[in-house]
Amino acid sequence: MKLMSLNETVRERIIKVLRDSLEPLTVEDIVAILGLTDLKPRDMYEHLKHIAKSVRAKGHEVLVMIPPSCRSCGFTFTNLDKPKKPSKCPKCKSERIAPPAFKIISRDQV
Numbered sequence: 001m002k003l004m005s006l007n008e009t010v011r012e013r014i015i016k017v018l019r020d021s022l023e024p025l026t027v028e029d030i031v032a033i034l035g036l037t038d039l040k041p042r043d044m045y046e047h048l049k050h051i052a053k054s055v056r057a058k059g060h061e062v063l064v065m066i067p068p069s070c071r072s073c074g075f076t077f078t079n080l081d082k083p084k085k086p087s088k089c090p091k092c093k094s095e096r097i098a099p100p101a102f103k104i105i106s107r108d109q110v
């Protein structure tokens, strides 16, 4: 019970940061802004997955993702079904992947 309310608080803080930021933010950016240094990137992507659902359910906002891309060949991961950072480029096998970036925007802006 306690853990759940803690999670909710973290999500609310992430939502606020994603809403207020002018630029799309990577998971690393969000961790740095909120000082959540003990939160693993995998957990942050899990939070983002739930945040995407909850803002969509409320109706007037949407979580948008700038897809990750390969820094070596420019390949863009446009076919992701959930927020994550791929480990390897399917085209050139490079592991130099630019992480996805996120922002919450009003539906009027879509």
Ligand SMILES: [Zn+2]
Pocket (backbone or CB within 6 Å): 070, 071, 072, 073, 074, 075, 089, 090, 091, 092, 093, 094
């Ligand atoms: Zn590549």
